Amino acid sequence: MARARLQDVAEVAGVSMKTVSNVVRGYVHVSPSTRAKVQRAIDELAYRPNETGRSLATGRTGLLALAFSDISIPYYSELARCVSTLARDRGYRVLLEQTDGTLEAERAIVSTSEAGLVDGVLFQPSILGSSEIARHRGDVPVVLLGEAQAPLSVDHVMIDNVAAARRVTTHLAGLGATRIAFLGHERSGLSPTSRVRLAGYQEGLEAEGLPVDTGLLIPSGAVSSASAAEAVTAALAEGLRFDGLVCRDDLAAIGALRALADAGIRVPEDVVVTGWDDVAMASFTQPGLTTVRPDLAALAGRALDMLEERIAGFDELGRHALVDFEVVYRGSAPALPTED
Amino acid sequence: MARARLQDVAEVAGVSMKTVSNVVRGYVHVSPSTRAKVQRAIDELAYRPNETGRSLATGRTGLLALAFSDISIPYYSELARCVSTLARDRGYRVLLEQTDGTLEAERAIVSTSEAGLVDGVLFQPSILGSSEIARHRGDVPVVLLGEAQAPLSVDHVMIDNVAAARRVTTHLAGLGATRIAFLGHERSGLSPTSRVRLAGYQEGLEAEGLPVDTGLLIPSGAVSSASAAEAVTAALAEGLRFDGLVCRDDLAAIGALRALADAGIRVPEDVVVTGWDDVAMASFTQPGLTTVRPDLAALAGRALDMLEERIAGFDELGRHALVDFEVVYRGSAPALPTED
DNA sequence: CTGAAAGCGCTTACAG
DNA sequence: CTGAAAGCGCTTACAG
Numbered sequence: 001m002a003r004a005r006l007q008d009v010a011e012v013a014g015v016s017m018k019t020v021s022n023v024v025r026g027y028v029h030v031s032p033s034t035r036a037k038v039q040r041a042i043d044e045l046a047y048r049p050n051e052t053g054r055s056l057a058t059g060r061t062g063l064l065a066l067a068f069s070d071i072s073i074p075y076y077s078e079l080a081r082c083v084s085t086l087a088r089d090r091g092y093r094v095l096l097e098q099t100d101g102t103l104e105a106e107r108a109i110v111s112t113s114e115a116g117l118v119d120g121v122l123f124q125p126s127i128l129g130s131s132e133i134a135r136h137r138g139d140v141p142v143v144l145l146g147e148a149q150a151p152l153s154v155d156h157v158m159i160d161n162v163a164a165a166r167r168v169t170t171h172l173a174g175l176g177a178t179r180i181a182f183l184g185h186e187r188s189g190l191s192p193t194s195r196v197r198l199a200g201y202q203e204g205l206e207a208e209g210l211p212v213d214t215g216l217l218i219p220s221g222a223v224s225s226a227s228a229a230e231a232v233t234a235a236l237a238e239g240l241r242f243d244g245l246v247c248r249d250d251l252a253a254i255g256a257l258r259a260l261a262d263a264g265i266r267v268p269e270d271v272v273v274t275g276w277d278d279v280a281m282a283s284f285t286q287p288g289l290t291t292v293r294p295d296l297a298a299l300a301g302r303a304l305d306m307l308e309e310r311i312a313g314f315d316e317l318g319r320h321a322l323v324d325f326e327v328v329y330r331g332s333a334p335a336l337p338t339e340d
Numbered sequence: 341m342a343r344a345r346l347q348d349v350a351e352v353a354g355v356s357m358k359t360v361s362n363v364v365r366g367y368v369h370v371s372p373s374t375r376a377k378v379q380r381a382i383d384e385l386a387y388r389p390n391e392t393g394r395s396l397a398t399g400r401t402g403l404l405a406l407a408f409s410d411i412s413i414p415y416y417s418e419l420a421r422c423v424s425t426l427a428r429d430r431g432y433r434v435l436l437e438q439t440d441g442t443l444e445a446e447r448a449i450v451s452t453s454e455a456g457l458v459d460g461v462l463f464q465p466s467i468l469g470s471s472e473i474a475r476h477r478g479d480v481p482v483v484l485l486g487e488a489q490a491p492l493s494v495d496h497v498m499i500d501n502v503a504a505a506r507r508v509t510t511h512l513a514g515l516g517a518t519r520i521a522f523l524g525h526e527r528s529g530l531s532p533t534s535r536v537r538l539a540g541y542q543e544g545l546e547a548e549g550l551p552v553d554t555g556l557l558i559p560s561g562a563v564s565s566a567s568a569a570e571a572v573t574a575a576l577a578e579g580l581r582f583d584g585l586v587c588r589d590d591l592a593a594i595g596a597l598r599a600l601a602d603a604g605i606r607v608p609e610d611v612v613v614t615g616w617d618d619v620a621m622a623s624f625t626q627p628g629l630t631t632v633r634p635d636l637a638a639l640a641g642r643a644l645d646m647l648e649e650r651i652a653g654f655d656e657l658g659r660h661a662l663v664d665f666e667v668v669y670r671g672s673a674p675a676l677p678t679e680d
Numbered sequence: 681c682t683g684a685a686a687g688c689g690c691t692t693a694c695a696g
Numbered sequence: 697c698t699g700a701a702a703g704c705g706c707t708t709a710c711a712g
Contacts, residue, residue, distance in 0.1 A: 003455065003479055005705060016683045021707065029681060048479075050456035052395045053705030056688045061392060063435070070421060072620065077417035081410060084438050095403070096434045098424055115343065116390035116689085139343060139388075225624045254624050261626055280412065281621055284565045284594050286601055345689060356699045361691065369697060393689030396704045456705080683712085689704105696699085 004045035006053075013041035024049055060119055064307065067097035067109045068124040068145075073223060074279035075249065076124075079145075082300040083122060090304060092119070101126035110136035120307040124148070126191055141310030143303045147193040154318040155306040157299055159325040161193070164292045165200025166207065167327055168274040169246055171290070173208040174336050175272050177244030179216065180205065181235075183256055184228055184248030187219040194248055197276070201246050216242060220252060228255030236263050243271055244333075250275035250282050250291055257285050257332070272333040287331025298323040344385035346393075353381035364389055400459055404647065407437035407449045408464040408485075413563060414619035415589065416464075419485075422640040423462060430644060432459070441466035450476035460647040464488070466531055481650030483643045487533040494658040495646040499634045499665040501533070505540025506547065507667055508614040508632060509586055513548040514676050515612045517584030520545065521556040521575075523596055524568055524588030534588055537616070541586050556582060560592060568595030576603050583611055584673075590615035590622050590631055597625050597672070612673040627671025638663040 006024075010017045015038060022030050023038040030038075041047070055061045066083055068076050084094045095118060099105035106128040109121065124145040125133065134151030136142060143155040150156035172180050182201050185194035198217075205212050218235045221227040228251065236259070247253035253275030260267055267273050267287055275282055278293035302321050329335035346364070350357045355378060362370050363378040370378075381387070395401045406423055408416050424434045435458060439445035446468040449461065464485040465473065474491030476482060483495040490496035512520050522541050525534035538557075545552050558575045561567040568591065576599070587593035593615030600607055607613050607627055615622055618633035642661050669675035 006707095007705080017706085018684085018708080019682060022682090025707090031681065034681080048453060048455040050705050051454045052392060052401060052456040053688095054707075055392045056396050056690085056705075057707040059688075066436075071411070071424065072414075072418045072421040074412075074414065074417070077414070077420075078412045080417075080436065081412040081438065084411065084436055088438075094436045096406075096420065096424055096436050098421065098428075113388060114391045115388040116392040225620065229624070254621070258624050258626065280565065281594070284569070284598050286598065286626055346691095347689080357690085358692085358700085359698060362698090365691090371697065374697080390689050393704095394691075396689075396706085397691040399704070681712105683710105685710095686708090688707085691704085692702090694699105694701095696697105 003050075004047040006047075006049070008045055009038065009041045009047045012045060013038045055116075061117060062092055063095050063118045064092045065095045065097050065109070065118045065121045065123075067099060067121060069099050069101040069126045069223075071096060071098060073251065074281065075277045078277075078279060079124075079296060079300065082296045083304070086297075086300050086304055090308065092304075099126065103127060107132065110142065112140075115139060119311050122303055122307065126193075127189070141307055143307045143310070145299065145303055147191075147196050149192055150318060150320060152318055155303075155310065156318060156320045157303045157306070157323060158321075159292075159294045159299070160322050161196040162200035162203065164276075164325050164327070165197045165246065166204040167200075168276075168290070168292060168333075169201050169204025169244075170208055171327065171336070172244035172246065172272050172274065172333060173204070173210060175244070175268070175333060177242075177272055178210060179213075179242045180210065180244035180246060181216040181218055181240070181242035182246050182248070183218045183232065184220045184223075184252030185217065187221060197246075197248055204246075215240070220248075220255075223249065223251060225251050225255035225258070228252035229259040230255075232256050232259035233263065236265075245271055245273045247273065247275050250277045250279045250289060253289050253291070253332070254281060254285055257287075257289070267332050268334060274327075274333050278328050282328075283330065285332070290330050290333035291328055293326050293328045295324040295326075343390075344387040346387075346389070348385055349378065349381045349387045352385060353378045395456075401457060402432055403435050403458045404432045405435045405437050405449070405458045405461045405463075407439060407461060409439050409441040409466045409563075411436060411438055413591070414621065415617040418617075418619060419464075419636060419640065422636045423644070426637075426640050426644055430648065439466065443467060447472065450482065452480075455479060459651050462643055462647065466533075467529065481647055483647045483650070485639065485643055487531075487536050489532055490658060490660065492658055495643075495650065495660075496658060497639055497643045497646070497661045497663060499632075499639070500662050501536040502540035502543065504616075504632045504665050504667070505537045505586065506544040507540075508616075508630070508673075509541050509544025509584075510548055511630070511667065511676070512584035512586065512612050512614065512673060513544070513550060515584070515608070515673060517582075517612055518550060519553075519556065519582045520550065520584035520586060521558055521580070521582035522586050522588070523558045523572065524560045524563075524592030525557065527559040527561060537586075537588055544586075555580070560588075560595075563589065563591060565591050565595035565598070568592035569599040570595075572596050572599035573603065576605075585611055585613045587613065587615050590617045590619045590629060593629050593631070593672070594621060594625055597627075597629070607672050608674060614667075614673050618668050622668075623670065625672070630670050630673035631668055633666050633668045635664040635666075 120141040125148040130149040275291035282289040460481040465488040470489040615631035622629040
């Protein structure tokens, strides 16, 4: 049996399509007897409204795209959880778009060859530059997440990465570290994320009067614990010595912890280590990881606020919002008495 | 300026809508000169086809729902990565649906109150029973993933959980463990996943002639490392002793490793431990985790095959497919000389 | 409170 | 190889 349409329900109930539509959408001004009659027809026909028809008529799909490189990276999966939950509360569903951090896929996010599928886009670029983002066609609202340089025309939410990197770096110095390395940026083609975190790291070193030494920068081949562990092992083999390690992200820190343990180097006795993101695993490493915790709920909430405003027609210059972060202290770089 | 429609392009190019549609969809039998004329109009108007209009006309949206409890659980995020990548190769996009493992949300997956949004559904139930799944309305194709009991009418893909649990249990016995505990099932309302893994665990114990003792079952409050760690710590405090530990999943195993280390119990010297899923973190615990690795690509690929067949109209009884798994040996329960 | 009709933006037999 | 027209399943002014 073919699926029932609104029209079928109207015929069975003996009313117009408009009235059925009113009942389906919960419009209040329908007389109880009409409503009951329509409801009976709906049940009888097992009618379910077709969302595509509705979307074409209203111009809205209730879909939001969430785009970033790779959902299997814990930070993104935790972000996706948060966005998805908050989006549902606002009546939206989330379409997953993975770019693998490729230029081609990131370009496709801001200038898709199709229209009308999603009402808005939440996008964390990995490598796409501000100017290319600015050139996007602008017919679907976009809010940018994360560290990428955002064009003036586009909304953007992030935490203050430079401040956070400075905080963890000075914390390591406060613990007595004098040779503080940085782990996990790209070997070439620095991502915006690495760029701002390195900037904060440098500021922290300078504030503490510690030398800034490019020999202390340990790049990694990929955003993964495996690449980071390899990089640390290789650096140690080449004779690099350090007593503090600021990691670009928790994945890198987890790899570093493993590589240091394998080399017989103790954390935090010999080297103090910080991560970034406070992913779930960060409390289960041994020792636990001191790390930067962004306020994910605020980040997702603020981004959704902005996106909904754009969807509703807001059409002024891009808003650039900062949300809070905190440093969570665990065994890899314990809190000082003055800290919490 | 309002967005251009197919009709606008047709007018500018001086051809019919049908011809524009042919060009847009890459239909071959269009004369080069007509194609060029149409392409010029498309570029001039910055025309992009509206997917909602197309969907309404074709009855397809190119969207697949991927439903499970929580995307921030590493197994699910790794599964989502795999499904999303394979789906794109087949021309589909993925809509994320989180159920939080609640009955209400799981029911909504199999009997949504709307239709027409997705062409098919990939669903890993956490608690929904076979009979409720069987009652689903059947107007959108569904393929079930994971351990839930599937109704005869519905396609289903999983690994042989009983066999895998038996394998890891006998492996621990082969390493000399005689008091092998199980960690991570629900305190009440056993999930299908826990049920089959416990069954294999019991079979393994019996095959080895080891006593089956309910005192060795350590339930956990949630699917998380934190709950598992708490449970192990509490069990140890109550005097439970064991020399082998089969964990329901890697998250539980990671929590166990932490709790055991905190209690001064060495792995693998005092207790040998196995996990399940081989999530990315499983190679970065200390020691690394011996664990069951399902063939995710085969799982996702087979499920998508089945779903595409259903979408194409296949309408027979449910197929129940098993895909491969392997046991990956790492430090927490090293391979025996005879194994690999 | 309810109805008849147009319209959202496409695709697709059917003709030619 | 191309065109005119109907139809996909809804919503929404506009009347009454």
